[in-house]
Amino acid sequence: MFTKIQKYLLINHPLLWNTKIVPALCFAILFHILFFVIGYVYGNVDFTDENYYRSDFSTGVIIFFSILITILFFVVWFVYYFRNNAYKSLYRLSNLYLYKEWLIIFLVCFLNITYSISFLSGKTLKERSYYSKEEVDKRGRTILMASVFIDGSYDYENVAVADSVGKIVFNKKKYQQNSLMNKSFDYYYGSFTETNNDEIKVKTWMQNDNQAEIKKLMNDYFLLIKEHNLKTNLTANQWFELTYNYPDFTNYERIGRRMEDVTEFFKDNANQNIYKHYLPQNALISSYSQLSKAWNDPIIETGTLLILLYVSIAMAMLVYAFKVTTGRNWLIALVSIGILWIITGILAAITNSEIVFMCFWLSIIVLTSIYFFSVISNNKGKNFSGIALNLILWCISGFLPLIFGLVSEYYNNPKSIVVAGQIKHTNTPQYEWLNDNATLLSWINILIIMAIMYFISIYIKKWKALAES
Amino acid sequence: MNEFEKQYQELLDFLEFGDFSILTKRIIDLTLDTENIEHYKKTIDFLKWLDTNENNSEGKKEKYQTVLTDLHTTLSKKPVVEKNILVSAKDIVKSYGISRFSLGSINMELKQGEILGLVGENGNGKTTLLRLLCGELFASQGNLKYHFDYDDAYDLRTKLVYIPQRTDTWYGSMFENLQFTAASYGYKPEENELLVELIISRLGLRKFRNFEWKSLSSGYKMRFELARMLLRKPKLLLIDEPLANLDILAQQTVLEDFKAIAKSPFRPIGIVLSSQQLYEVEKTSDQVIFLKNGQQKNLHNTISVNPEKQELNTENFLIVEFESSWSQKELGELFEKSNMISLQFNGGTYIVTFPESLTIYDFMNIISNNQVPILYFRNISNSTRRFFVS
Structure with a gap:
C-alpha cells in the first residue's frame, strides 16, 4: 500500500513524495498512538501507592525514549528527504513551492517532537476516566475533612487564632494547642480553594457536637477504603470512639497514616508505641492528589505547546536552511553563530545589560537581511549571501521577541508605593501589558513567522537564480 | 520539402537498408515530438513487441513501416518550428x-x-x-x-x-x-x-x-x-x-x-x-x-x-597533418619545391602548411609522385586542429 501511495504522490504531487510526508506522518501517527496507549496504561491509578510522585522517574524514562525515537526518525527521514532536491536542480517551481516545503518540514518536526504530549495526554485521560471532576472533588474533600481525626501537623495560624496565653481560639471558644480543634488539614495539589471552608465546617460540627455529621464523614471515608480495598485495623465506629472527645478534643488516640506506622513501632518518650491503629490516609491522599491534578491541569499546557512549537520552528529552519543553501554555507553559518554568541556573552558580561544583548542580535538580523537583499538586487554573484541566508532563517523567529524585549525595557520603570499601609510594586501600564500578554505575543510571533516565511521563500527562489560568482 | 519531411525520408532509407537500431531511436524521437499520449502508448507497445520479435525480420519491417506511417500522419499536420x-x-x-x-x-x-x-x-x-x-x-x-x-x-x-x-x-x-x-x-x-x-x-x-x-x-x-x-x-x-x-x-x-x-x-x-x-x-x-x-x-x-586580434590570417592556407617514416629534412626538401610555408614535427606527426594556391590533390600528387611512405593524412585546413599548431 505504501508503495502505491508513494507512486501516486511521485507522479501527482512530487513535493509530497520528495518530503516523504506520508511515511513520516504514518510513523508519527503510529508512535503518537503508541505513546498515547503507553500513557493510558501508565495512567492506571494504584490506590495503594502512597507516593505517586515516585513514578515521575518512569515518566522521565519514557520521555527520554520519545526523544531517542525522534532522533532516529530524523536520521532516517533526512536520508530519504535529501535524496532529491528540485530547487537545487533548478527545476521549474511555483512561487509557493518552497513555502509549502517549509510548512511540511515544520509539520514533520512538530509531529515528531511531541510524542511526550501524547504520552501525557493518554495518562491524563486515563486518570480522568476513573471519576468525574465533581466526584473527585467530593471524595477529595471527604479525605481532607477526615484528616482532622488522623495524625498530622497542628495549625497555629489558619482558622484558629492563638490568644495571649497560648490557647487557641475558634469561634470565640478557647482550646488547648494539642486539641484536634487545632489540627491542620491535609492538602494536595488543587485542593486549596475549598480547604478553608471545609476546615471551618468540620470544626464547627465538632464545636457544636454534631456527631451525626462527623460519623457520616467517617463512614464516607470508610466507603472509600472499602471501594479501593485498602487496609486498616479500624472500623468507622472504633475510629469515632478513639478520636472524638467533645468538648475539648484533647483526649484522643493518635491514628497512624499507614500500616508501617503501626508495624514499625514508633516509640514516644515513655517508650510506648505511638500508634496502635492506622488508616490508609497517605495512600488516599496520594491517589486522589493524582486524580485531582489530572482534572485541574489542562491536558496540554499552553506553555509546553508554545515551547514545542518554537522548537519545531527552530528545527524546521535548520533543515530548510540546509536544503536551500549548501552544506558548506550551513556549517560556516553554524560556526559564525557560535562566534557571535561568544561575542554577545562577553559584551553582556562587560556591560551587564540585557539591552546590549538585544540590540546586538537585532543589528545582526537587520544587517544580514540588508546584505542578503542587496545581493539579490545587485545580481553580481552570491558571495557570502548563502551564509547570511542561513543566519536570517535561524534568527528570524527572534526578531519580534527582541523588539518586544527592547520596548519592554524602554517602558520598564518599577516603582514601590505604599497602599493601605502595605508596600506595593508597580510599573508602567505598557510594561505591565507586555508582561501580561507575553503568551499572546508568542502566538502572534508564530503567525508572523509563518507570514514572513512566505515572502522569504519567494526571495530564496530569486536568490538561487543568482550567479555563483 | 520541410525539415520534417527531409528527416522522414532519411528514416525511410534506414528502413530500406534494415538499419533498425538507429530507426528505433528516431521513431522514439518522433513519438516524443507528437507530445501525444496515444502515440506514446503505441510506441511503447511497439518496443515491447520488438523485445520478443528480434529475429522476425519480415514482420519487423512491416511493423516499422506501420509505426512510421502513423507518426508521419500526425506530425505532418504539426507546424515545423522556425529556428530563432x-x-x-x-x-x-x-x-x-x-x-x-x-x-x-x-x-x-x-x-x-x-x-x-x-x-x-x-x-x-x-x-x-x-x-x-x-x-x-x-x-x-x-x-x-x-x-x-x-x-x-x-x-x-x-x-x-x-x-x-x-x-x-x-x-x-x-x-x-x-x-x-x-x-x-x-x-x-x-x-x-x-x-x-x-x-x-x-x-x-x-x-x-x-x-x-x-x-x-x-x-x-x-x-x-x-x-x-x-x-x-x-x-x-x-x-x-x-x-x-x-x-x-x-x-x-x-x-x-x-x-x-x-x-x-x-x-x-x-x-x-x-x-x-x-x-x-x-x-x-x-x-x-x-x-x-x-x-x-x-x-x-x-x-x-x-x-586585429588574429595573429596571422591563415584562413585559406592548405594545412595537412600526416605521419611518415621520412625525416623532417627529407620532407622539407621535397615540399620546398611546392612553396611550402612551414613544416612542423608535432609529437609523431607532421603538419605542413602550403599557400592557398595548392589543393589537397596537389599534396596527394607530391606524395604519390615521390613515393613518400605515409601512414595517414588529414586535411586540417578547415579544422580547429590547426589552431593547436603554433
Whole structure:
C-alpha cells in the first residue's frame, strides 16, 4: 500500500513524495498512538501507592525514549528527504513551492517532537476516566475533612487564632494547642480553594457536637477504603470512639497514616508505641492528589505547546536552511553563530545589560537581511549571501521577541508605593501589558513567522537564480 | 520539402537498408515530438513487441513501416518550428581579477537546432564559458542576451540546462528520479510513466532503470543526465566534456544523439558542448569555437572575430597533418619545391602548411609522385586542429 501511495504522490504531487510526508506522518501517527496507549496504561491509578510522585522517574524514562525515537526518525527521514532536491536542480517551481516545503518540514518536526504530549495526554485521560471532576472533588474533600481525626501537623495560624496565653481560639471558644480543634488539614495539589471552608465546617460540627455529621464523614471515608480495598485495623465506629472527645478534643488516640506506622513501632518518650491503629490516609491522599491534578491541569499546557512549537520552528529552519543553501554555507553559518554568541556573552558580561544583548542580535538580523537583499538586487554573484541566508532563517523567529524585549525595557520603570499601609510594586501600564500578554505575543510571533516565511521563500527562489560568482 | 519531411525520408532509407537500431531511436524521437499520449502508448507497445520479435525480420519491417506511417500522419499536420536565435554574446569577458585568468572577449550567436562545439586545451576557458552561458557565472563585461521568453531569472535558469563534467550523484532508483523530474515539470500523471519509459528507451537505459548511480559507468551516467535534460524541455543545453571517458563507439552514439535532439523539427534546442575530441566535435557541430588562453578563434563562424586580434590570417592556407617514416629534412626538401610555408614535427606527426594556391590533390600528387611512405593524412585546413599548431 505504501508503495502505491508513494507512486501516486511521485507522479501527482512530487513535493509530497520528495518530503516523504506520508511515511513520516504514518510513523508519527503510529508512535503518537503508541505513546498515547503507553500513557493510558501508565495512567492506571494504584490506590495503594502512597507516593505517586515516585513514578515521575518512569515518566522521565519514557520521555527520554520519545526523544531517542525522534532522533532516529530524523536520521532516517533526512536520508530519504535529501535524496532529491528540485530547487537545487533548478527545476521549474511555483512561487509557493518552497513555502509549502517549509510548512511540511515544520509539520514533520512538530509531529515528531511531541510524542511526550501524547504520552501525557493518554495518562491524563486515563486518570480522568476513573471519576468525574465533581466526584473527585467530593471524595477529595471527604479525605481532607477526615484528616482532622488522623495524625498530622497542628495549625497555629489558619482558622484558629492563638490568644495571649497560648490557647487557641475558634469561634470565640478557647482550646488547648494539642486539641484536634487545632489540627491542620491535609492538602494536595488543587485542593486549596475549598480547604478553608471545609476546615471551618468540620470544626464547627465538632464545636457544636454534631456527631451525626462527623460519623457520616467517617463512614464516607470508610466507603472509600472499602471501594479501593485498602487496609486498616479500624472500623468507622472504633475510629469515632478513639478520636472524638467533645468538648475539648484533647483526649484522643493518635491514628497512624499507614500500616508501617503501626508495624514499625514508633516509640514516644515513655517508650510506648505511638500508634496502635492506622488508616490508609497517605495512600488516599496520594491517589486522589493524582486524580485531582489530572482534572485541574489542562491536558496540554499552553506553555509546553508554545515551547514545542518554537522548537519545531527552530528545527524546521535548520533543515530548510540546509536544503536551500549548501552544506558548506550551513556549517560556516553554524560556526559564525557560535562566534557571535561568544561575542554577545562577553559584551553582556562587560556591560551587564540585557539591552546590549538585544540590540546586538537585532543589528545582526537587520544587517544580514540588508546584505542578503542587496545581493539579490545587485545580481553580481552570491558571495557570502548563502551564509547570511542561513543566519536570517535561524534568527528570524527572534526578531519580534527582541523588539518586544527592547520596548519592554524602554517602558520598564518599577516603582514601590505604599497602599493601605502595605508596600506595593508597580510599573508602567505598557510594561505591565507586555508582561501580561507575553503568551499572546508568542502566538502572534508564530503567525508572523509563518507570514514572513512566505515572502522569504519567494526571495530564496530569486536568490538561487543568482550567479555563483 | 520541410525539415520534417527531409528527416522522414532519411528514416525511410534506414528502413530500406534494415538499419533498425538507429530507426528505433528516431521513431522514439518522433513519438516524443507528437507530445501525444496515444502515440506514446503505441510506441511503447511497439518496443515491447520488438523485445520478443528480434529475429522476425519480415514482420519487423512491416511493423516499422506501420509505426512510421502513423507518426508521419500526425506530425505532418504539426507546424515545423522556425529556428530563432536563442542566445547572443557580444564582447563578453569573465575576469577573475588582475593577473589572473580572463576569458574573452567572446562573440557568439546560437540558434535553435544548432550545435556549438567548444574546443581548446585544458584551462583555456571552456568550462568558464559554459558556466557563463548557463548563468552560473556573471560576465564582468559585455552583453549576454537570451532571445526567448522567461518570467524571471529563476525561470531563465530552468531553461538553461548545464551538465558539468562531474555530475552530482543521483540517489534512489534512476526511474524514480526521472519520474520526479517529469512530475516537477508538470507532465500529466497519465503521461509521466510513458514518457520516462520512452526516454530511457531512446537512450538505451531500459535495463538500468533500477540501478544505483554508483554502479553505472560514466557513459551511462551521462545518458541519464541527458534523459533528465530531455524531460526538462530546455531551450539551451550546455554540456561539459560529454565525450570524456567514453570509448569511440559511445562517443559517436552520444554525438549522434545530440544531433537528433538538437535538430528536432518540432522541439529544437541549442546545444553547446565542450570537448577535446576535435574531429568528433567538428563532425557534429554547426559552429566551433577554439579557445586559447581565454581568447576565441572561430571555425565556420558566422560572427566575425576582431581581425586585429588574429595573429596571422591563415584562413585559406592548405594545412595537412600526416605521419611518415621520412625525416623532417627529407620532407622539407621535397615540399620546398611546392612553396611550402612551414613544416612542423608535432609529437609523431607532421603538419605542413602550403599557400592557398595548392589543393589537397596537389599534396596527394607530391606524395604519390615521390613515393613518400605515409601512414595517414588529414586535411586540417578547415579544422580547429590547426589552431593547436603554433
